[in-house]
Amino acid sequence: MKQIYMDHGATTPVDPLVVDAMLPYFTEKFGNASSLHSFGQEATSALEQSRQQVAASIGAKPEEIIFTSGGTESNNLAVKGVAYRNSDKGKHIITSTIEHPAILNTCAYLEKEGFEVTYVAVDSDGIIDMDELKKATRDDTILISVMHANNEIGTIQPISDISKLAKEKSIYLHTDAVQSLGKISVNVDELGVDLLSLSSHKIHGPKGVGALYVRKGTLLQALAHGGSHEHRMRAGTENISGIAGFAKAVALADERLVDDAKHMTQLRDSLIGKVMDSIDDVELSGHPTNRLPNNVNLRFSFIEGESMLLFLDMKGIAISTGSACSSKSLEPSHVLTAIGLRPEDSHGSLRITLGKDNTHEEVDYVVDALVEVVGRLRAMSPIAGKMSLK
Amino acid sequence: MYSEKVMDHFSNPRNVGEIENADGVGEVGNPTCGDMMNIYIKVEDNILTDVKFKTFGCGAAIATSSMITEMAVGKTLEEALDITRNDVAEELGGLPQVKMHCSNLAADGLRAAIEDYRNKQNIKK
Numbered sequence: 001m002k003q004i005y006m007d008h009g010a011t012t013p014v015d016p017l018v019v020d021a022m023l024p025y026f027t028e029k030f031g032n033a034s035s036l037h038s039f040g041q042e043a044t045s046a047l048e049q050s051r052q053q054v055a056a057s058i059g060a061k062p063e064e065i066i067f068t069s070g071g072t073e074s075n076n077l078a079v080k081g082v083a084y085r086n087s088d089k090g091k092h093i094i095t096s097t098i099e100h101p102a103i104l105n106t107c108a109y110l111e112k113e114g115f116e117v118t119y120v121a122v123d124s125d126g127i128i129d130m131d132e133l134k135k136a137t138r139d140d141t142i143l144i145s146v147m148h149a150n151n152e153i154g155t156i157q158p159i160s161d162i163s164k165l166a167k168e169k170s171i172y173l174h175t176d177a178v179q180s181l182g183k184i185s186v187n188v189d190e191l192g193v194d195l196l197s198l199s200s201h202k203i204h205g206p207k208g209v210g211a212l213y214v215r216k217g218t219l220l221q222a223l224a225h226g227g228s229h230e231h232r233m234r235a236g237t238e239n240i241s242g243i244a245g246f247a248k249a250v251a252l253a254d255e256r257l258v259d260d261a262k263h264m265t266q267l268r269d270s271l272i273g274k275v276m277d278s279i280d281d282v283e284l285s286g287h288p289t290n291r292l293p294n295n296v297n298l299r300f301s302f303i304e305g306e307s308m309l310l311f312l313d314m315k316g317i318a319i320s321t322g323s324a325c326s327s328k329s330l331e332p333s334h335v336l337t338a339i340g341l342r343p344e345d346s347h348g349s350l351r352i353t354l355g356k357d358n359t360h361e362e363v364d365y366v367v368d369a370l371v372e373v374v375g376r377l378r379a380m381s382p383i384a385g386k387m388s389l390k
Numbered sequence: 391m392y393s394e395k396v397m398d399h400f401s402n403p404r405n406v407g408e409i410e411n412a413d414g415v416g417e418v419g420n421p422t423c424g425d426m427m428n429i430y431i432k433v434e435d436n437i438l439t440d441v442k443f444k445t446f447g448c449g450a451a452i453a454t455s456s457m458i459t460e461m462a463v464g465k466t467l468e469e470a471l472d473i474t475r476n477d478v479a480e481e482l483g484g485l486p487q488v489k490m491h492c493s494n495l496a497a498d499g500l501r502a503a504i505e506d507y508r509n510k511q512n513i514k515k
Contacts, residue, residue, distance in 0.1 A: 305448075307400070307451075310449045314401060343423075344421035347421070380406050380444060380445060381445070381446045382427070382428040
């Protein structure tokens, strides 16, 4: 059976060139970067080259990059690290209602530890309310954390506008750029952020590695204590093979960014247009244009997402109902709720996240499959044709 | 995540549709929870001769709907009322724990249809 993978927001296949870049660090160049002998020096050299690569990609200095185990750890280190280190200045944090659980649950944890968190609303396209954000800032606000692009609906946030506000008020600004890296430009100075989270496996790199950018002078407290790795900000022997793979994936993504973004935007717009033309009662969630080139989030009235997903899976098509992290819970997506959708509308949502290797033929196959699956489920639905869910 | 039997009933659901002039209709669930089920029944001499369904919901909701139509046909109303949510789940080879509460509505739907039938009978009398 034909297999079509369109769930790149969940994870991506590792590029064979990335695998090649990683392989030497398992067997011949297996050294510990903390060792002083030549094996260790080889590892150190790979580590520092990788750091330069990742730093250069986002317009940072190498010493501003801390390698981590991925996006979730980077987000934890950014939010808790700033909170713990700066709690003498204040204990107030601002974030948005549509962040990834790695931010929202970290904030919820800090609330239990005595910090106060304000969750700023977004509009119906998923863009943060700047007036509300401005009003939320206080003298004791120490951090604003707003994601660069949303993982479910792909909406891109005005981070540089938020940066102006944060600078005016001398508040640290963090952004989660896990979904935007490799799809749109990610540059720490253009965005004006103090901290920025990255993940490798969303850009055809290996799982289990990522990075946190920390602007020079930002006061951060380490969460893992041990040796003096990663500028004493993240103890533990570095995952050299993973880091080398991540750096290679970043290099490839940089090289291909313009072409890949153009290709994925074409696929995205073709997919949305064709679905809208061939299926009634469908709406696009998220901003119509200010969204990631690879994100499509559609809601189909009268039917439920999981049953669509299962039927599509039988046809070899891998997509998702929301973010993979929450698909095992039955709650409607917090992101779709935040943009004002009623639970019954959220339940009929599908997230299709394209990759650089998807083709126009695959898009057509998916559209045909959707027409069939939606028709089949609507024929089974007790509400199709009887009520409008809009 | 689902058993083979659940996937079978989900992908080839039995007895989908409405029964015209049904003797009883049960409507359970609500779209807010993500699951809604209508069960239609035909009754002759206290026996269920036809059971059909229409369902809005996940794989488990559709599979349990299909399963109960097979379990119920040929049973007396009293026997049908004895079918529990657990019976349906067991007949399907089990359901994921997270689905046991929300999506396992079929037994409730059948019961509601039988009650509807009995109410209509009482009105006729």
